Amino acid sequence: MIEWLTTTNHKKIGTMYIVATLAFFIVAGALAGMIRLQLSHPNNTIVGTHEYNQIFTMHGTAMIFLVIAPFAIGLANFLIPLQIGAPDMAFPRLNATGLWLFVVGGLTVFAGFATYGGAAAAGWSNYAPLSEITIGTGAGEDLYLIGLTLTGISNILTAVNFIVTIVCYRAPGMTFWRMPIFTWEMVATSILILMAFPALTAVMAMVLIDRHMGGHFFDPASGGNPILYQHLFWFFGHPEVYIMILPYFGVVAEIIATFSRKPVFGYVGMVLSAFAIAGLSLGVWAHHMFTTGAVSNPFFSGISFLIAIPTGVKFVNWIGTMWKGSIEFSTAMLLCIGFLLNFLLGGITGVMIASPPLDYMAHDSYFIVQHFHYTLGGGSLFALFAALFFYFPKIFGVKLDERLGKWFAALFFLGFNVTFIPMGFAGLEGMARRVSTYPDVAHLALLNGLSSIGTAIIAISVILFFINVVISCLKREPVGDNPWGGYSLEWLTSSPPPEFNFHELPPIRSKLPAWDLMEERGISRV
Numbered sequence: 003m004i005e006w007l008t009t010t011n012h013k014k015i016g017t018m019y020i021v022a023t024l025a026f027f028i029v030a031g032a033l034a035g036m037i038r039l040q041l042s043h044p045n046n047t048i049v050g051t052h053e054y055n056q057i058f059t060m061h062g063t064a065m066i067f068l069v070i071a072p073f074a075i076g077l078a079n080f081l082i083p084l085q086i087g088a089p090d091m092a093f094p095r096l097n098a099t100g101l102w103l104f105v106v107g108g109l110t111v112f113a114g115f116a117t118y119g120g121a122a123a124a125g126w127s128n129y130a131p132l133s134e135i136t137i138g139t140g141a142g143e144d145l146y147l148i149g150l151t152l153t154g155i156s157n158i159l160t161a162v163n164f165i166v167t168i169v170c171y172r173a174p175g176m177t178f179w180r181m182p183i184f185t186w187e188m189v190a191t192s193i194l195i196l197m198a199f200p201a202l203t204a205v206m207a208m209v210l211i212d213r214h215m216g217g218h219f220f221d222p223a224s225g226g227n228p229i230l231y232q233h234l235f236w237f238f239g240h241p242e243v244y245i246m247i248l249p250y251f252g253v254v255a256e257i258i259a260t261f262s263r264k265p266v267f268g269y270v271g272m273v274l275s276a277f278a279i280a281g282l283s284l285g286v287w288a289h290h291m292f293t294t295g296a297v298s299n300p301f302f303s304g305i306s307f308l309i310a311i312p313t314g315v316k317f318v319n320w321i322g323t324m325w326k327g328s329i330e331f332s333t334a335m336l337l338c339i340g341f342l343l344n345f346l347l348g349g350i351t352g353v354m355i356a357s358p359p360l361d362y363m364a365h366d367s368y369f370i371v372q373h374f375h376y377t378l379g380g381g382s383l384f385a386l387f388a389a390l391f392f393y394f395p396k397i398f399g400v401k402l403d404e405r406l407g408k409w410f411a412a413l414f415f416l417g418f419n420v421t422f423i424p425m426g427f428a429g430l431e432g433m434a435r436r437v438s439t440y441p442d443v444a445h446l447a448l449l450n451g452l453s454s455i456g457t458a459i460i461a462i463s464v465i466l467f468f469i470n471v472v473i474s475c476l477k478r479e480p481v482g483d484n485p486w487g488g489y490s491l492e493w494l495t496s497s498p499p500p501e502f503n504f505h506e507l508p509p510i511r512s513k514l515p516a517w518d519l520m521e522e523r524g525i526s527r528v
């Protein structure tokens with residue numbers, strides 16, 4: 003126990019990130035269940051409006067800041083040194099600091115539930131002056147601001163660590179252009195973190211100053227400007243959505259290549275498109291502000307459309323990798339195919355609302371809720387589970403049960419689509435987001451009822467997943483170094499790997515060191 007709490011080993015730190023984010027996932031998922039219970043019927047009063055505000059705020063905040071983004075950080079912690087042949091991260095103590103800042107930050111945000119006024123309730127985007135006056139008077143709001151600042155600092159420290167590790171600690175033979183796609187995506191992600199998170203830290207501090215030190219940054223009555231809040235928040239917030247998807251793009255590329263038994267198609271395009279997306283994503287923040295009338299809509303719309311190009315390149319790469327491959331439909335692969343289908347819808351709705359006239363209709367409606375759940379839930383979360391199935395043997399030395407896994411994947415896909423397709427239509431019928439109830443008009447009762455049923459299916463699938471984890475860990479069937487026939491360096495060490503990753507570094511003569519060795523030894527990879 004003490005050994006784990008005081009460790010500076012990247013694999014233990016990575017594992018603790020993963021365990022912590024899964025714990026936060028269970029809580030954030032339970033909050034989602036409460037939202038869907040309340041919205042399952044029109045005019046419901048299971049929870050009041052103030053409770054409802056806390057529930058959806060904490061659901062979104064936890065999923066974004068405590069689950070999707072930090073899971074990728076944890077996975078990268080575990081994987082990057084293995085993928086590039088390094089014994090550990092460049093700054094192990096800084097790495098441990100990052101982990102504990104994250105855990106303490108997350109618990110701080112949740113501590114709001116224990117305060118008199120309840121948890122933060124102004125939405126994950128925490129708009130000022132809403133977060134300063136109307137409801138944000140309780141300590142829960144302060145805990146939110148402090149907690150997120152801590153997790154933000156954690157991200158910045160870890161991003162520096164990733165970049166230095168990748169630039170300076172690659173094994174002999176591991177040139178930049180031989181690094182696995184996941185490691186490359188983490189370079190782009192780390193740069194985005196360094197660009198975006200300071201804006202979040204600044205804006206959180208400004209809200210704190212307004213609330214407690216007589217500041218007026220966002221208070222129009224005293225010459226402050228609420229639009230400034232939106233600029234600062236979205237200058238962070240839009241890159242953040244890519245911080246939450248780029249690592250998972252990498253995961254999907256690795257899994258598809260492994261189970262198609264083919265190298266990643268268009269490797270260079272894959273890498274360059276990650277940087278193109280990262281670069282463009284710094285210039286689109288005001289597409290979240292089209293309806294304020296205070297930004298140049300054509301400019302931000304144009305740049306937003308451009309993002310579709312490198313994203314399209316990625317789709318070509320993923321599909322090209324599968325093309326004529328001998329595909330094995332493992333659970334991880336099935337989840338990646340689910341990712342492709344869902345994320346496509348997320349991307350298409352994204353391009354739709356990147357057009358200001360359409361966004362004027364969709365803004366702040368359930369259409370937006372559908373859009374971002376298809377990218378983050380259907381995209382990132384599907385890839386997160388795919389990563390769990392794929393890397394579980396490497397991390398824990400145990401393979402998850404494939405039969406239960408496929409049931410999970412099928413139910414999760416079904417539940418996900420039954421939940422979120424109706425939301426888009428509810429949005430088109432005028433249902434606003436962030437409302438605790440709705441009247442029995444149009445088809446809202448039917449659409450919301452369907453959504454709630456879908457959520458119940460998701461809940462069953464997730465319970466099945468955790469049952470799978472328990473059963474598989476109890477069975478502990480031994481796994482080899484390379485149970486899936488993967489190509490990158492991490493598959494050439496034991497599962498789980500030794501303290502400093504490799505007893506002897508394998509030769510690295512191409513992008514595919516594990517497949518090179520298999521070929522040398524006459525082992526077929528199909």
Ligand code: HEM
Binds near residue numbers: 247306313357366374
């Ligand atoms: C082609 C790519 C994309 C485009 C053009 C796009 C466009 C947009 C636009 C215009 C909005 C604002 C809508 C409004 O509030 O009226 C939005 C919201 C959002 N998008 Fe996307 N998007 C894209 C991809 C993504 C991806 C990849 C993610 C995450 C992985 C994502 C996550 C979100 C989130 C979380 C919001 C809602 C933020 C909030 O108001 O709480 N989007 N998107």
Ligand SMILES: [Cu+2]
Binds near residue numbers: 240243286287289
């Ligand atoms: Cu955006």
